[in-house]
Amino acid sequence: xxxxxxxxxxxxxxxxxxxxxxxxxxxxxxxxxxxxxxxxxxxxxxxxxxxxxxxxxxxxxxxxxxxxxxxxxxxxxxxxxxxxxxxxxxxxxxxxxxxxxxxxxxxxxxxxxxxxxxxxxxxxxxxxxxxxxxxxxxxxxxxxxxxxxxxxxxxxxxxxxxxxxxxxxxxxxxxxxxxxxxxxxxxxxxxxxxxxxxxxxxxxxxxxxxxxxxxxxxxxxxxxxxxxxxxxxxxxxxxxxxxxxxxxxxxxxxxxxxxxxxxxxxxxxxxxxxxxxxxxxxxxxxxxxxxxxxxxxxxxxxxxxxxxxxxxxxxxxxxxxxxxxxxxxxxxxxxxxxxxxxxxxxxxxxxxxxxxxxxxxxxxxxxxxxxxxxxxxxxxxxxxxxxxxxxxxxxxxxxxxxxxxxxxxxxxxxxxxxxxxxxxxxxx
Amino acid sequence: xxxxxxxxxxxxxxxxxxxxxxxxxxxxxxxxxxxxxxxxxxxxxxxxxxxxxxxxxxxxxxxxxxxxxxxxxxxxxxxxxxxxxxxxxxxxxxxxxxxxxxxxxxxxxxxxxxxxxxxxxxxxxxxxxxxxxxxxxxxxxxxxxxxxxxxxxxxxx
Numbered sequence: 001x002x003x004x005x006x007x008x009x010x011x012x013x014x015x016x017x018x019x020x021x022x023x024x025x026x027x028x029x030x031x032x033x034x035x036x037x038x039x040x041x042x043x044x045x046x047x048x049x050x051x052x053x054x055x056x057x058x059x060x061x062x063x064x065x066x067x068x069x070x071x072x073x074x075x076x077x078x079x080x081x082x083x084x085x086x087x088x089x090x091x092x093x094x095x096x097x098x099x100x101x102x103x104x105x106x107x108x109x110x111x112x113x114x115x116x117x118x119x120x121x122x123x124x125x126x127x128x129x130x131x132x133x134x135x136x137x138x139x140x141x142x143x144x145x146x147x148x149x150x151x152x153x154x155x156x157x158x159x160x161x162x163x164x165x166x167x168x169x170x171x172x173x174x175x176x177x178x179x180x181x182x183x184x185x186x187x188x189x190x191x192x193x194x195x196x197x198x199x200x201x202x203x204x205x206x207x208x209x210x211x212x213x214x215x216x217x218x219x220x221x222x223x224x225x226x227x228x229x230x231x232x233x234x235x236x237x238x239x240x241x242x243x244x245x246x247x248x249x250x251x252x253x254x255x256x257x258x259x260x261x262x263x264x265x266x267x268x269x270x271x272x273x274x275x276x277x278x279x280x281x282x283x284x285x286x287x288x289x290x291x292x293x294x295x296x297x298x299x300x301x302x303x304x305x306x307x308x309x310x311x312x313x314x315x316x317x318x319x320x321x322x323x324x325x326x327x328x329x330x331x332x333x334x335x336x337x338x339x340x341x342x343x344x345x346x347x348x349x350x351x352x353x354x355x356x357x358x359x360x361x362x363x364x365x366x367x368x369x370x371x372x373x374x375x376x377x378x379x380x381x382x383x384x385x386x387x388x389x390x391x392x393x394x395x396x397x398x399x400x401x402x403x404x405x406x407x408x409x410x411x412x413x414x415x416x417x418x419x420x421x422x423x424x425x426x427x428x
Numbered sequence: 429x430x431x432x433x434x435x436x437x438x439x440x441x442x443x444x445x446x447x448x449x450x451x452x453x454x455x456x457x458x459x460x461x462x463x464x465x466x467x468x469x470x471x472x473x474x475x476x477x478x479x480x481x482x483x484x485x486x487x488x489x490x491x492x493x494x495x496x497x498x499x500x501x502x503x504x505x506x507x508x509x510x511x512x513x514x515x516x517x518x519x520x521x522x523x524x525x526x527x528x529x530x531x532x533x534x535x536x537x538x539x540x541x542x543x544x545x546x547x548x549x550x551x552x553x554x555x556x557x558x559x560x561x562x563x564x565x566x567x568x569x570x571x572x573x574x575x576x577x578x579x580x581x582x583x584x585x
Contacts, residue, residue, distance in 0.1 A: 012517035016465065059521075111464075218512060225466035275469060275510065385578075 006051045014043060015141045017060040022138055023113025025067055030176045032120060032138070033166040034074075042067040114139070115230045116178050122191040125172045130165035131194045133158050139226070140219045150216050151201065185234065192240050192297065195223050199244050203251070217248050228283070235291035238283045239298030245280030246304035249273040265313050277308045299328045318348035335364040343376055351383040371400035375410060382417060391417030430469070430542040431511050431519045437504035438533045442476045442497065454527035462511070462522065471509035502536075516541060 018039060025035035042063045056062040121134040132151075136142045144162065148155040179187055202216030224241040231237055253271035254262050284305050287298040294302065303324045310316040325341035338361055346354030358377050367373045378393030394414035398407045447455070462468035478497035485491060498504060507529070513519045519539045529535055 008515070008517040009521065012515060012521040015514055015518050016521055215514075218514075222466035222512065226464065229464040229466070279469065 003051055006055070007047075009055055010043075010046055010050055013046075013055065013059040013063075017063055018043075018141045019114060019117060019139050020060065020110055021063055021067060023110065023117040024064060025071065026117055026120065026176065027113055029071060029074075032134075032169055036138075036166075038067045038070050038074075039063075041070050111230055112178050114226065116176060118191055118227065118230070119178065119187055120169060120174060120176065122187075122194050123169065123172075123174050124187075124190050125168055125174060126165050128194070128197065130161050130168070131190070132197055133161045134165045135191075135194050135223070136198065136219065137162055139223055142219065150213055152213075184231065188231070188234060188236065191227065192236060195220050195227065196240060196244070196297070198223070199247070203247060214251070217244070217251060220244060221248060233290065235287045236295040236297050238287035238290065239295055239301050242280045242283035242287055242301035243297050243304055245276045245283060246301060246308050249276035249280060249308065264307060269311065272308070280308065281305055294327065296328060296331050299324050299331070303328075316347070318344055322348045335361055335366045336370070339367065339370075339373060339376060342380075346380055346383070351380040355380045355384065369400055371397045371406075371410075373397075374400065378413065378417075382413075387417040391415075429513060429515065429544070431513060431516065432540050432542065433471075433509040433511060433519065433523055434505050434538040434540065435473075435507035435529050436536045436538060437477070437501050437506040438530045438535050439501060440530060440533055441506040442478070442501050442504065444476045444478070448531070451527065451529075451531060455529075458525065458527055461525070462509070465522075467511045467513055467518075467522065469510040469512055471507070473507040474505060476506075477504050 021039050022035050025038050026032055029035050045066050117138055121138050122131045133147055136147050144159050145155050148158040198216050199220035202213050221244050224244055228237050228241050249272050253267040256262050284301045303321055306317050306321050321344045325344050328337050329341055342354045342357040345357060361367055374393040375397035378390045381390035391414045394410045398410035401407050480496040482494040483491055484494055511519055523537045
């Protein structure tokens with residue numbers, strides 16, 4: 001095998017094995033920073049030796065054994081230090097584990113190791129940004145450089161973030177026990193939030209030349225699927241996976257050749273990825289069978305599923321979507337969700353009813369400056385034939401949006417409204 | 429990237445010989461690993477080519493239906509997976525870990541990447557343009573309908 005090919009193979013082995021390796025090491029050494037150092041050292045040893053010896057039959061076990069030996073060396077050194085302490089103080093010190101204990105300890109339950117690693121990386125003592133970086137690094141196997149490129153920030157920023165996160169974890173003496181039952185459920189929202197954030201970072205990317213950003217969707221999906229395997233009884237994990245699979249099924253259809261986003265109603269449905277839709281619907285079924293009432297991710301997935309099941313816009317079950325939004329509003333109390341609900345109401349019951357809902361949101365402080373509020377209002381007014389008012393709403397929306405393409409689109413709609421109402425064609 | 433991993437047929441698989449319980453267990457375990465790693469999207473086994481059909485397209489777009497079995501055993505497909513991986517190297521590493529799918533016979537797994545939108549280049553853009561045109565036409569029709577309706581309404585008044 002050529003050197004380049006070996007390198008590629010080693011990187012692939014690393015991608016497959018690193019999370020498990022780290023998980024096993026974290027359990028034993030109870031320190032994320034130290035575990036990562038040990039794993040990195042094992043990787044460096046592999047990079048030195050494998051080009052000559054070839055890749056071992058079981059590369060994961062090889063890496064684990066190498067890291068283990070390093071850990072044992074370190075513990076021995078520590079033990080010697082401890083013994084010196086023992087000599088000085090007369091108190092008996094609990095001995096660190098001896099070699100055989102350590103070996104069996106590292107090979108135990110892989111699932112628990114990964115779950116522990118996720119929970120530590122997404123621990124609430126960390127900022128969301130730090131959780132995202134650490135999760136992608138520890139669980140996703142991404143390099144600091146890859147994370148930096150995906151999030152459009154300089155590499156040292158991400159490196160710093162990770163270093164600080166590890167320090168925070170150590171200082172806060174975050175426990176490394178895996179919680180069970182309700183305690184585990186209580187910890188999951190912070191994990192799901194991180195995974196969905198990573199997904200959205202990729203989903204929001206509309207530049208075709210920036211493939212690494214799209215790849216964040218794949219990374220998030222992979223994390224979500226891994227998580228679903230780790231905690232198969234948690235409904236919301238399946239709900240999140242369903243939501244991501246269904247949204248990802250439209251990825252190809254939602255970006256035009258110029259990089260512009262195409263709205264759901266305008267998408268070519270034949271471009272939707274049927275394999276991901278099928279997987280999304282299956283994950284949704286699992287989520288729905290595990291828990292009632294449905295959680296927020298499952299509800300959003302159920303809404304996405306209504307679109308996925310419809311072969312055309314006209315086939316969309318808008319009444320069901322409204323009902324799902326009712327439940328989602330109840331849970332989240334988010335005005336953005338209420339605005340989306342109003343759009344669904346307009347499709348299910350007509351623009352008059354929807355306009356009343358949107359008008360009720362007019363004073364909502366959280367929506368102040370949100371361009372979609374006047375944009376939706378303009379749309380409803382236009383449907384009601386109140387084109388003059390609609391035109392001025394579109395103008396308002398155009399002034400609020402940061403997105404150049406969207407502004408052009410809204411100004412175009414404003415002009416179209418102006419033209420239809422008077423014969424003198426005033427330009428907006 | 430998405431890849432298809434193709435399990436090539438052998439004499440035994442073409443003869444319809446079912447895999448041993450041992451192999452089924454090992455494959456089950458391997459599949460579980462793939463699912464846990466979050467890379468497995470789909471996969472299944474196929475019946476021998478004796479149960480299959482081919483549709484041959486000849487010059488002049490003539491279609492002929494041909495019944496199995498087909499002779500070129502080693503090139504036939506006995507099963508497949510669809511994986512979502514970071515690189516083809518990762519797919520190779522996973523495929524190396526697969527239990528021998530046809531014990532006692534020489535067999536192969538073949539890994540083939542899916543086309544991605546950017547592979548289509550100009551054609552892909554053309555396709556998009558055609559779609560935009562359809563969309564544009566639909567919008568025009570819709571607009572015309574509305575204008576007609578408005579005029580009718582005015583005429584009534």
